[in-house]
Amino acid sequence: xxxxxxxxxxVDEDVETKPDTRxxxxxxxxxxxxxxxxxAAIIIAVFWTVPTVALFMSSLIPGDRYRTDAWWxxxxxxxxxxxxFTTVLFDSFGDNSTAPPLxxxxxxxxxxxxxxxxxxxVLGLMAAYAFAWIPFRGSSFLFVLxxxxxxxxxxxxxxxxxxxxxxxxxxxxxxxxxxxxxHTIFALPLSVFLLHNFVSxxxxxxxxxxxxxxxxxxxxxxxxxxxLSLPAxxxxxxxxxxxxxxxxxxxxxFGSANTYPLTYPISNLxxxxxxxxxxxxxxxxISMIIPLIVFFSLxxxxxxxxxxxxxxx
Amino acid sequence: MTSTGVPAVTxxxxxxxxxxxxxxxxxNLLLGAIAIIAFLAIVALIMYGxxxxxxxxxxxxxxxxxxxxxxxxxxxxxxxxALDTTWLSFxxxxxxxxxxxxxxxxxxxxxxxxxxxxxFSDPTTLRTILNTxxxxxxxxxxxxxxxxxxxxxxxxxxxxxxxxxxxFMPMAISLVGASVIWGNIMYDxxxxxxxxxxxxxxxxLVGLDPYNFLVDDPWNTFWLIVILVWxxxxxxxxxxxxxxxxxxxxxxxxxxxxxxxxxxxxxxITIPSIRSTIVVVLTxxxxxxxxxxxxxxxxxxxxxxxxIVANKMYVLSFVEGREALGAALAVILFVFVIPIVxxxxxxxxxxxxxx
Numbered sequence: 001x002x003x004x005x006x007x008x009x010x011v012d013e014d015v016e017t018k019p020d021t022r023x024x025x026x027x028x029x030x031x032x033x034x035x036x037x038x039x040a041a042i043i044i045a046v047f048w049t050v051p052t053v054a055l056f057m058s059s060l061i062p063g064d065r066y067r068t069d070a071w072w073x074x075x076x077x078x079x080x081x082x083x084x085f086t087t088v089l090f091d092s093f094g095d096n097s098t099a100p101p102l103x104x105x106x107x108x109x110x111x112x113x114x115x116x117x118x119x120x121x122v123l124g125l126m127a128a129y130a131f132a133w134i135p136f137r138g139s140s141f142l143f144v145l146x147x148x149x150x151x152x153x154x155x156x157x158x159x160x161x162x163x164x165x166x167x168x169x170x171x172x173x174x175x176x177x178x179x180x181x182x183h184t185i186f187a188l189p190l191s192v193f194l195l196h197n198f199v200s201x202x203x204x205x206x207x208x209x210x211x212x213x214x215x216x217x218x219x220x221x222x223x224x225x226x227x228l229s230l231p232a233x234x235x236x237x238x239x240x241x242x243x244x245x246x247x248x249x250x251x252x253x254f255g256s257a258n259t260y261p262l263t264y265p266i267s268n269l270x271x272x273x274x275x276x277x278x279x280x281x282x283x284x285x286i287s288m289i290i291p292l293i294v295f296f297s298l299x300x301x302x303x304x305x306x307x308x309x310x311x312x313x
Numbered sequence: 314m315t316s317t318g319v320p321a322v323t324x325x326x327x328x329x330x331x332x333x334x335x336x337x338x339x340x341n342l343l344l345g346a347i348a349i350i351a352f353l354a355i356v357a358l359i360m361y362g363x364x365x366x367x368x369x370x371x372x373x374x375x376x377x378x379x380x381x382x383x384x385x386x387x388x389x390x391x392x393x394x395a396l397d398t399t400w401l402s403f404x405x406x407x408x409x410x411x412x413x414x415x416x417x418x419x420x421x422x423x424x425x426x427x428x429x430x431x432x433f434s435d436p437t438t439l440r441t442i443l444n445t446x447x448x449x450x451x452x453x454x455x456x457x458x459x460x461x462x463x464x465x466x467x468x469x470x471x472x473x474x475x476x477x478x479x480x481f482m483p484m485a486i487s488l489v490g491a492s493v494i495w496g497n498i499m500y501d502x503x504x505x506x507x508x509x510x511x512x513x514x515x516x517x518l519v520g521l522d523p524y525n526f527l528v529d530d531p532w533n534t535f536w537l538i539v540i541l542v543w544x545x546x547x548x549x550x551x552x553x554x555x556x557x558x559x560x561x562x563x564x565x566x567x568x569x570x571x572x573x574x575x576x577x578x579x580x581x582i583t584i585p586s587i588r589s590t591i592v593v594v595l596t597x598x599x600x601x602x603x604x605x606x607x608x609x610x611x612x613x614x615x616x617x618x619x620x621i622v623a624n625k626m627y628v629l630s631f632v633e634g635r636e637a638l639g640a641a642l643a644v645i646l647f648v649f650v651i652p653i654v655x656x657x658x659x660x661x662x663x664x665x666x667x668x
Contacts, residue, residue: 034575037465037466038466040462040463040466041463041466041467041470041476044459044462044463044466044480044546045463045476045479045480047543048479048480048482048483048543048546048547049479049482050511051494051495051498051499051511051543052482052483052486052494054494054498054499054511055490055493055494055498058497058498066509067509068506068507068509069507069509070507070508070509070514071509072514073507090330101330103330104334104338107338107341107342108341110342110345111341111342111344111345114345114349115345115348115349115352118349118352118353119352122352122353122356123382123383123386124383126356126378126379126380126382126383127379127380127382127383127384129379130376130379130380131380134372134376134379136376140665142380142384144658144661144662146383146387147657147658147661148654148657148658149387149391149392150657151600151650151653151654151657152391152395152647152650152654153600153603153604153623153643153646153647153650154604155604155623155626155627155642155643155646156394156395156398156399156643156644156646156647157390157391157394157395157398158394158398158627158630158631158643159394159397159398159401159630159636159639159640159643160393160394160397160398160401161390161391161394164389164390164394176341176344176345176348177348180348181386181390182390184386185386185387185390185391186390186391188383188386188387188391189387189391192383216364216371216372216375217372217375217376217379218360218361218363218364218375218378219364221360221379222360242484242485245487246486246487246488246489246490247487248487248488248489248606248607248610248611249606249607249623249627252627252631253627253631262487263487263489263490263607266489266490266493266611267489267492267607267610267611270489270492270493270496270497270611270612271496271611271612271613271614277497280493280497281493281497281498284489284490284493284494285490287487287489287490288485288486288487288490291485291486291487292482292485292486294485295482295484295485296478296482296485299478299481302484303551303555306548306551306552307551307552307555
C-alpha cells in the first residue's frame with residue numbers, strides 16, 4: 001500500500017535486478033513485448049514529447065509570421081530566430097509594448113518559491129518528529145486530521161485566508177510575505193505526512209541511545225533527526241519547489257502585480273490571440289527551463305518523494 | 314522580417330532594464346534572503362531557548378515548540394477558513410446604501426440553501442458542475458490506464474529509464490505551460506490558410522477538414538481534459554511501474570508453466586497484486602483533477618461551456634465579487650472529495666494498527 005510506503009524501501013526505478021532474476025523475468029514475460037505493445041509504447045512516447053518540442057520550435061517563429069505560418073514552414077525558409085527570447089526576457093511581455101519584461105517575473109518566481117520551500121519543510125520536520133517519537137495526548141487524532149487535510153481543496157480556504165492576510169487584518173496580502181505564508185500553510189499537511197513516514201522509520205535504538213544519554217528533544221532534533229532525514233527533506237523540497245514554481249492559483253489570489261510569478265502573465269496572454277500572441281511560446285518555454293533542469297538533475301529524489309507520499313492532492 | 318505593423322523588434326532593446334528595475338529586483342531578493350535567515354534564526358533560538366529550561370517542564374515545553382507552528386498555522390489558515398467558507402455559503406452578502414444614512418454597508422444574512430439551489434438550477438453553473446464531474450471521472454481513468462499500459466509495455470525494455478523520463482517529463486511543466494503547449498500549439502485552428510496547429514496540420518495531411526478543438530461543445534471539454542491527462546500520466550506510470558517491479562517473478566513463472574499467456578498473466582497476477590497501488594493513484598489524480606483551475610483559465614477562460622467549478626469559484630469570488638456563491642462552489646468541490654477523505658483515513662488507520 002503506497003499510502004504508507006516507507007521512503008527507504010528500495011522500490012524505485014533504479015533498482016538493480018540480479019542477473020539471474022533478470023533472465024528468468026525475461027522468460028516469464030516473453031510475449032508482452034509484442035509488436036503491438038511496442039507500437040503503442042512508441043505512440044505514447046511520441047505524444048508525450050513532441051508537443052514540448054513543438055512549443056520550442058514555435059517560439060522561434062518571427063512575430064510577423066506567427067499567425068500565418070507553421071514552424072516547419074518557417075524552418076524550411078530558414079527564418080527561425082532566437083530573437084523572441086531576448087525580446088520577451090528583456091524588453092516587454094504583455095498585450096502592449098510597455099508591459100514589463102519577463103525577467104521581472106523570473107525574479108518574482110524565485111523570490112516567491114525559495115522561502116515557500118524552506119518554511120514548510122522546516123516546520124513540517126519539527127512536527128513530524130513530535131508526531132513520530134514523542135507520545136502525547138491527542139497525537140494520533142491530530143496526525144490523522146493533518147493527513148485528512150491533504151485532500152481538502154484549497155479553494156475552501158481562499159476567501160477567509162485572504163481576509164486574514166488582507167488589509168483589515170495582517171495587511172500582507174499582495175506582498176511576498178503573504179504569498180509565502182499561504183504557500184506554507186497549504187504545503188504543511190503533505191510536508192508533515194511525508195516527513196513523518198520517513199522519520200518514524202529511523203531505528204528506535206538510535207533515538208533511545210541518545211535519550212538514555214540525557215539528550216533533550218531539541219538536541220535529538222538537531223543531532224539525529226535533521227541529519228538522518230536529509231534524503232526525505234530533499235524529496236519534499238523538490239516536490240514543493242515544482243509545486244510552487246508552477247502554481248498559479250495561490251499567487252493569483254494572494255499576490256499582486258508586485259509579486260506575480262511567471263505563470264500569471266503567461267496565463268493571461270495565452271488566451272489573447274492578438275498581435276502579441278507570438279510572445280507566448282517563448283515565455284512559456286522560459287518558464288519551464290528551471291523546473292526541467294531541477295527535474296532532470298534530481299529525478300531520483302523526486303520519484304522517491306512521489307512514492308513516499310502519493311496522496312498529495 | 315520587419316514588415317507590417319508587428320513590432321518584432323523594439324527600437325530600444327532592454328528598455329525596461331534600467332537602474333530602477335535592478336534596485337527593485339535586488340530589494341525583493343534581499344527580502345527573500347532576510348526572511349529565510351530570520352526564520353531559521355528564530356526557529357533555532359526558540360528551540361535552544363527551550364533547551365535551557367531545567368527539570369520536568371523541559372520536555373513539555375519542547376513538545377509545544379515542535380508542534381505549535383504547524384497546528385497553529387493549520388488551524389488559522391486551513392481549518393478555520395474551511396469552516397468559515399462553509400458558513401459563508403449559507404449566507405448572502407449584500408452591499409447596499411443604508412436607508413437612513415446613505416452609506417454603503419455590507420451585510421451578511423442567512424439564506425439557507427439558496428446559493429446551492431442557485432448553483433444547481435442556473436444552467437451555466439450546473440453545466441460547470443457537470444463538467445467538473447466529467448473531469449473527475451475521465452482524468453484519473455485515462456491517466457492511470459495509459460500510465461499502466463506504458464509501464465507494462467516498457468517494463469524491462471532496453472532504455473527503460475529514458476523511455477520513462479520522456480513520459481514523466483510533463484510533471485515538471487506547469488499547468489499553464491502545458492496549456493500553452495496544447496491550447497496554442499497543438500489545438501490551434503485557422504479558418505483559412507495554412508494550419509499552424511500540429512493536430513490540424515496532421516488532419517490536413519490525411520485530407521481531413523480542420524477542426525476547431527476548443528469550440529466544439531461538448532468535445533472541447535474532452536480536449537482540455539487531455540491536457541491534464543498528459544501531465545498526470547507520468548505520475549501514474551512511475552508509481553505503477555514501481556509496484557509492478559514488486560510483483561514476485563515466481564508467480565509469473567508458475568503461471569507461465571501452467572500455460573497462461575501474457576495477457577492472462579497480466580489480468581490474473583499483475584493487476585491483483587498492484588490493486589491497492591492503482592487505487593491510490595486513482596484517488597490522488599481524482600483530487601488533483603477537481604482542484605485544477607489553471608487549464609481552463611489559460612485556454613478557454615470557461616468559454617463555450619468548458620467552465621469547471623474550480624475556475625468558476627475563482628471568478629465568482631475574486632473577479633465578480635459574488636463570494637457567497639463562490640463559497641458554495643468550493644463546498645461542492647469538497648463534498649466531491651469527502652468519500653476519498655474517508656477512504657484514505659480508513660486505510661491509514663488500518664496500516665497504523667498493523668504497525
